[in-house]
Structures are given as structure tokens and as C-alpha cells.
Amino acid sequence: MTVLEFENVTFSYCRKRFLEQMSFSLAGGELVGLMGPNGAGKSTILKLAAGLLSPQNGNVLIGNKPIRSYNGKERARLVAYLPQILDLQTPFRVGELVRMGSYPQDGSHALSVDEALHIVGLQGKVHTHLAELSGGEQRRAYIAMTLVQGARVLLLDEPLASLDIKYQFDLYRLLKEIAREKGVSVLMSLHDIGMGAILDRLLLAKAGRLVINGEPGIVLTDERVQDAFDLRESISLYLATNQSVCRTLAVACLKDS
Numbered sequence: 001m002t003v004l005e006f007e008n009v010t011f012s013y014c015r016k017r018f019l020e021q022m023s024f025s026l027a028g029g030e031l032v033g034l035m036g037p038n039g040a041g042k043s044t045i046l047k048l049a050a051g052l053l054s055p056q057n058g059n060v061l062i063g064n065k066p067i068r069s070y071n072g073k074e075r076a077r078l079v080a081y082l083p084q085i086l087d088l089q090t091p092f093r094v095g096e097l098v099r100m101g102s103y104p105q106d107g108s109h110a111l112s113v114d115e116a117l118h119i120v121g122l123q124g125k126v127h128t129h130l131a132e133l134s135g136g137e138q139r140r141a142y143i144a145m146t147l148v149q150g151a152r153v154l155l156l157d158e159p160l161a162s163l164d165i166k167y168q169f170d171l172y173r174l175l176k177e178i179a180r181e182k183g184v185s186v187l188m189s190l191h192d193i194g195m196g197a198i199l200d201r202l203l204l205a206k207a208g209r210l211v212i213n214g215e216p217g218i219v220l221t222d223e224r225v226q227d228a229f230d231l232r233e234s235i236s237l238y239l240a241t242n243q244s245v246c247r248t249l250a251v252a253c254l255k256d257s
Helices: 042-049 072-078 094-105 113-119 135-149 165-182 222-228 245-256
Strands: 002-013 016-027 031-035 057-062 079-082 153-157 185-189 201-206 209-214
Touching (some): 002 185, 016 185, 031 042, 031 165, 042 153, 072 094, 113 165, 165 185, 201 222, 209 222
Parallel strands (some): 031 201
Antiparallel strands (some): 002 016, 002 057, 201 209
16 A cells, blocks of 8 residues: 655755655555665655655655645654654653654554663663664664554654764664564665665656666665766776676775665
8 A cells, every 4th residue: 555655746945956756655564765866855855754844746644645734743753753853852751752752642552662762672771871872773762652652654864873883783774674574665765775775665766856766676776776876987096897886886885874
């Protein structure tokens, strides 16, 4: 069942076109990656999906209704959004932060604070201050807050950025479990081809347009990656003879993570 849909969405900032007739959908329980070079429109897509921005043309639909037709509290029950840059200096304990997610649920949130903390592996940190957590643990705390929120769609902007490879895979396994067991749809922007290759589906964007939408094996071909990331001229600096572009970049991403 489709839970999130973009119908020919066009968006501009100050008359500059950022998205052009963008169309795609998410089904329940899918883990989907949003990929593309800087300036492709990934963050804008997520903000539109969260209802933080409104398209000039087209529709963003949640449950077959325009997302802007819901009031703030109703929208928070349906969609949870985590930006790339989180406020990690807030003077809250982990349990206090996570409990904030229950606000839109009118006392009937999907999970208790303890249940959400157990899912993300922070069950022993309820009284710990956020500032005392590692970067990976802090992101897990924010994800626990969204679980208590009980939204049907989870939107994550670069959740793997600047995190070591162990946490990247821990977060992937966590999101996979949430999607499968809770039926939550996850749309996350990312740069690492190595991680993108293991998601259910990928959306590859460039210059505000959707280049292709499909399974990773279909999207991450050498030709498409070179075209999307403008690697035609520079890729020879990194490739060994007869080596795949995608394989080279995937290994480089994993080594740098």
C-alpha cells in the first residue's frame, strides 16, 4: 500500500527551480535510499515530504491526501523527520528527549519510552544526558523519539554522515527491523554507494530531476553513476584496469567511513 507519493512536484527557491516534475511513491515497510550529488535536491525532497515546504506545482500525498491538508499534530502522527544536523547540546536526558515524541499521540503513542529505547539499544541510558553519549548513540536517541511518535513514514537526512562503519551497519539493521516489524516506510538520503547497494530501492536524482527509481542493482550501474556524479573526466584517476566504477566507489566509501 502506498503511504507517501510525489505527483509531478515542482519546487523553486526565490524563482530558482530546485525540483522539476518529481514523481515517486513509497510503500509500507520499504527502506528506500535517496542518492545524488550535492545540489541534486535531496534535502528539499525530504522537507517537502515532511510538509515543511510546499510545492509550487504538483502534490505531496500521505494516505492519498495532500500533506498540507493535515494540521501540525495530525502530520506529526504520520511523518517523522530528522535533519542531518541535530541539536545535540540540548540540556535533556535521553528519556526526556524520547518522551517528547509522544506529544502528537494524545496519550496513545505507538511505543512506550522503554520499548523505543530497547529497540535502539539504549535501554540503560534513560537517565543519561545527551551530551554524554557518543555521536551514534545520540542519533539512536533521536530515532527512539520518532518511534514513540508513531509515524508511518520516517524521513532521515544523511543519517550516516561522519559515522564509523560499525554504526552505519548498526543503524541499517535497526531501520530494516523497524521497517519490517512495524511497517514503517523509511526514506533516507545518503552518499555512500556501499550502503545504498543494500537498501530495498534507490531514487537517483540530479539537478532536481529523478534520473531513475528502482532496485540498487538497476540504479547503480557504472554508466549511471558516472553520469549522475559527473565522473567521466575524473574517474580514471581512481580506477585500476578493468575495475568497476561502482565497486571502486563503494570500497572508497567504506574505507573513508
